[in-house]
Amino acid sequence: MSCWDIIQDYGLRSIGIGERLLPRDDFTVCKQVVLIGSGMLWNIYFGAIALVLGFFLAVATAVAKAGDNVILRKLANTFILFFRGSPLFIQFFFAYFAFLALKGVSPFFSPFSSAWLGALVVLFLNTAAYSAEIFYGALRSIPKGDIEAADAYGMRGWTRFRRITFPTMLRLAWPAYTNEAIFLFHATTLVFFSGFPAMRQNGDALYYANYFADKTFNPFVPYPILAGFFVLLTLTVIGIFGLVNRRLNKHMPQESRQKIRLRFNLIR
Amino acid sequence: MCSDPDTLAGLSWLWCYLTTGKHMSMYWAFGTVLLLLAITAPMALLFGFGGASAARSKFAPARWFGKTYIAVVRGVPDIAFFLFFVIALDQLFEYLRHQVKCPDWDRPIRQGNDFLVCPQAKLPLNNAPQWVHESYGFMLAVLTFSIVFGAFAANVIYGAMRSVPRGQMETAEAYGMTPRQSFWRILVPQMWVYALPGLSNLWMVLIKATPLLFLLGVEDIVYWARELGGQKTPRFTDYPHGDWRVWYFLALLIFYLCFTKVSEIVFARISARLSHGQATAAGEAQRKAA
Numbered sequence: 001m002s003c004w005d006i007i008q009d010y011g012l013r014s015i016g017i018g019e020r021l022l023p024r025d026d027f028t029v030c031k032q033v034v035l036i037g038s039g040m041l042w043n044i045y046f047g048a049i050a051l052v053l054g055f056f057l058a059v060a061t062a063v064a065k066a067g068d069n070v071i072l073r074k075l076a077n078t079f080i081l082f083f084r085g086s087p088l089f090i091q092f093f094f095a096y097f098a099f100l101a102l103k104g105v106s107p108f109f110s111p112f113s114s115a116w117l118g119a120l121v122v123l124f125l126n127t128a129a130y131s132a133e134i135f136y137g138a139l140r141s142i143p144k145g146d147i148e149a150a151d152a153y154g155m156r157g158w159t160r161f162r163r164i165t166f167p168t169m170l171r172l173a174w175p176a177y178t179n180e181a182i183f184l185f186h187a188t189t190l191v192f193f194s195g196f197p198a199m200r201q202n203g204d205a206l207y208y209a210n211y212f213a214d215k216t217f218n219p220f221v222p223y224p225i226l227a228g229f230f231v232l233l234t235l236t237v238i239g240i241f242g243l244v245n246r247r248l249n250k251h252m253p254q255e256s257r258q259k260i261r262l263r264f265n266l267i268r
Numbered sequence: 269m270c271s272d273p274d275t276l277a278g279l280s281w282l283w284c285y286l287t288t289g290k291h292m293s294m295y296w297a298f299g300t301v302l303l304l305l306a307i308t309a310p311m312a313l314l315f316g317f318g319g320a321s322a323a324r325s326k327f328a329p330a331r332w333f334g335k336t337y338i339a340v341v342r343g344v345p346d347i348a349f350f351l352f353f354v355i356a357l358d359q360l361f362e363y364l365r366h367q368v369k370c371p372d373w374d375r376p377i378r379q380g381n382d383f384l385v386c387p388q389a390k391l392p393l394n395n396a397p398q399w400v401h402e403s404y405g406f407m408l409a410v411l412t413f414s415i416v417f418g419a420f421a422a423n424v425i426y427g428a429m430r431s432v433p434r435g436q437m438e439t440a441e442a443y444g445m446t447p448r449q450s451f452w453r454i455l456v457p458q459m460w461v462y463a464l465p466g467l468s469n470l471w472m473v474l475i476k477a478t479p480l481l482f483l484l485g486v487e488d489i490v491y492w493a494r495e496l497g498g499q500k501t502p503r504f505t506d507y508p509h510g511d512w513r514v515w516y517f518l519a520l521l522i523f524y525l526c527f528t529k530v531s532e533i534v535f536a537r538i539s540a541r542l543s544h545g546q547a548t549a550a551g552e553a554q555r556k557a558a
Contacts, residue, residue, distance in 0.1 A: 085528040086521045087476040093490065094521055097497070097514035186345035193347070193483055206348055213355060217383050223352040227344040 003030040014038040014202050022201055022211065029221065032212050036225050039205035040233065042192075045116075046204075047185040050123035054184075057128035059166075062135035076132065083129030088122075088187055092194035095122045115196035123191075127184045134180060138173035139165070171248040178241040182234050205229055285507045294492035298523070300406070301478045301489060308413045309474065313467075315418025320425035338422050346416055347480060353412040354484050358391065365389040402487070409484040417474055424466030429455060431462040461542045468535040475527055479520075493517055 009019040011034055023031050065076035083091070099118050102109040112118045142165060150164040189206040192198045198207055205226055212222035249257040270276075270284035285291075322334030362385045363377065370386035377384060387393075392400045432455055440450035482490035497513030543551045 081529075082525065086524040087479050089479040089482075090490070090517060090520050090524060093493075094514065094517035097511070097517055101511065101514050186347075189345045189347050206345070206351070209348065210351055213351065217355070218378065219352050219355040219359075223348055226348055230344050230348075 003034075006030050006034050010034045011038055012041075014041050014204070014208075016200060016202050020200070024215075027212055027216050029225075032208075032222050033225055035208045035212075036205045036222060037229060039203055039208040040229050042115075042202075042204035043185060043188045043233070046120060046123055046188040046191060047181075050120060050127050050188075051181055051184055054124050054127035054131060057124070058131035058135055061128060061132035062139055062169075063161075065132065065136045066139045079125075080129045080132055083126050084133060088126055089190055089194055091122050091126060092119060092190060092196065095119075096195035114199065115191055119191040119196050123184065123188065126187070127180065130180055130183075131177060134173050134176045135169055137176075138169045141172055142168045167248070171252075174241070174245050174248055178238065178245070181237050181241060185233055185237065186230070281507075288507065290492070290496055293487075294489065294496060297487065297489045297492050300486065301481070304406075304410060304413065304478060304481060305474065307410050308417060309471065311410065311414035312417035312421050312470075312474070315414055316421025316423075316425050319418060319422030320429060323422065323426050324429060334422070338419050338426065340419075346477070347483065349416050350412055350480055350484060353415060354408050357408055357411055359383055362389055362391050365391065405485055409481055409486050412484065413474075413477070417470065417477075420470050420473070421467065424463050424470060425459065427466065428459040428463035432458045464535075464539055464542060468531075468539070471531060471535070472528055475531065476524065479524075489520055489523075493520055 006028075010023075010031065012018050013022075013035060015038075022035070061076045061079060064072040065080070067073060095118060096113065099109055099112040103113050112121065146164055146168055147160075150160045155163060189204060192203045192207040193210075198204075201207075201211075203211075209222040209226040213219045216222075270287070276284060319334050319337050322330045323338060325331050325334065362383075366373065366377065366385035366389035369388045373386050375384070392404045436454055436458060437450055440454045445453065479488070479490050481488040493516035494513060497511065497516035499511045500508050502508040540554070543554060
């Protein structure tokens with residue numbers, strides 16, 4: 001069986017297209033690369049959607065936390081404390097069993113007990129909380145002069161937010177937000193190890209890497225493959241976020257532009 | 269009073285339920301988590317110190333080793349490292365013991381999908397008691413955590429060493445201290461205030477990584493929460509109940525929330541103490557407030 005056949009059989013295995021059974025013997029490097037790569041589809045799905053949806057909730061939460069309304073501020077603080085103060089791993093477990101219990105109450109919740117929706121909800125809330133803290137920090141470091149200038153032009157409320165506060169906040173927060181995005185993609189590997197079942201063995205990249213390590217009892221092949229895929233994903237994320245960063249900093253003089261400094265020292 | 273649970277109700281039932289032998293094992297598992305933290309934190313600090321010293325060494329291979337160690341561990345999902353190191357370390361130890369104990373073994377160690385060393389080199393030995401197996405697993409977990417968090421700590425300490433004002437080191441040189449002396453007497457005592465924010469962040473991260481023990485095959489609190497929370501029928505237990513796992517995990521969530529909150533308060537205190545009299549923004553703010 002050539003490698004091309006393997007790609008056709010297993011390339012989309014993780015989303016249920018192609019060969020039904022996982023390979024049971026003859027674990028060639030090609031098979032491992034293809035299956036782990038196919039599992040990356042899940043990591044990208046979880047990461048990308050949670051990131052895009054989480055962005056909006058994060059901005060809303062950050063604005064609430066920095067705002068004057070006491071109730072909204074308390075709510076935002078509690079939300080951020082809850083998701084940043086507890087391990088994501090436990091959050092996954094808790095959410096899974098909570099959704100299972102709710103499923104008995106109403107059939108509306110039954111899709112939530114499968115990974116594609118349930119885990120996505122947890123990741124969405126989790127990244128929203130982490131990003132909200134980043135955006136809040138950025139909101140507090142907006143130069144006073146910018147706001148004063150906006151006031152001087154007679155801008156108020158929504159106009160001021162849309163034209164001045166939001167773009168500046170985004171520009172200041174972007175380097176930290178890039179790191180958050182990278183960690184979110186790393187965190188997606190936890191999904192299938194935390195209660196959420198991998199239906200018909202359709203799992204993510206780490207799920208397959210773990211499968212191969214268990215079967216071959218040789219961790220030195222699948223995990224470096226996984227690492228390679230994640231390095232590629234990380235570089236892609238950096239590339240895309242770098243483009244946005246360039247656009248956000250377009251109006252700034254060269255030397256005061258925000259550089260993206262990569263800091264890989266965070267786990268959830 | 270707990271001898272006949274069927275007659276109990278309300279709080280007394282709950283009290284008896286929460287003090288069964290299995291629940292006691294679960295409370296011990298909290299001890300396991302604390303023990304892991306207590307061993308891992310200093311070990312990681314040590315690994316980090318070693319890694320950071322290696323990364324700024326004058327000896328090129330040591331520098332390469334230090335920098336690679338920091339870079340590689342940080343770039344890949346940590347959980348992949350946990351899963352990798354547990355098997356890899358186990359095989360490494362068995363391989364080394366195999367080389368020492370059975371030098372005239374002629375069969376290959378990797379046979380297809382098996383990793384076979386001679387019986388004397390097995391870790392733990394096949395006839396070892398249960399507790400040896402458990403503590404060996406725990407030891408592997410501690411070592412894995414230390415390696416991964418050592419790299420994070422190395423990054424923090426490396427940064428802190430570079431933040432100590434250059435003038436301090438120049439003064440030490442002017443006093444005729446050798447590089448070794450100025451490292452231990454000037455650099456190391458001063459770097460902590462710069463390292464503290466990073467290290468406190470790391471401690472939070474370490475707390476939140478402890479549930480991953482479950483993935484390494486240790487019977488930790490996640491294991492017991494799943495075990496005890498699952499549905500129990502009257503046939504097998506005196507305390508039948510439905511699926512309570514959601515409550516057990518809620519309890520774990522609250523445990524971790526309290527733990528991180530308390531740590532935050534403690535670190536705020538230490539940071540205030542360390543900043544006292546330092547030429548940093550925080551120290552300056554303290555001086556103005558006083």
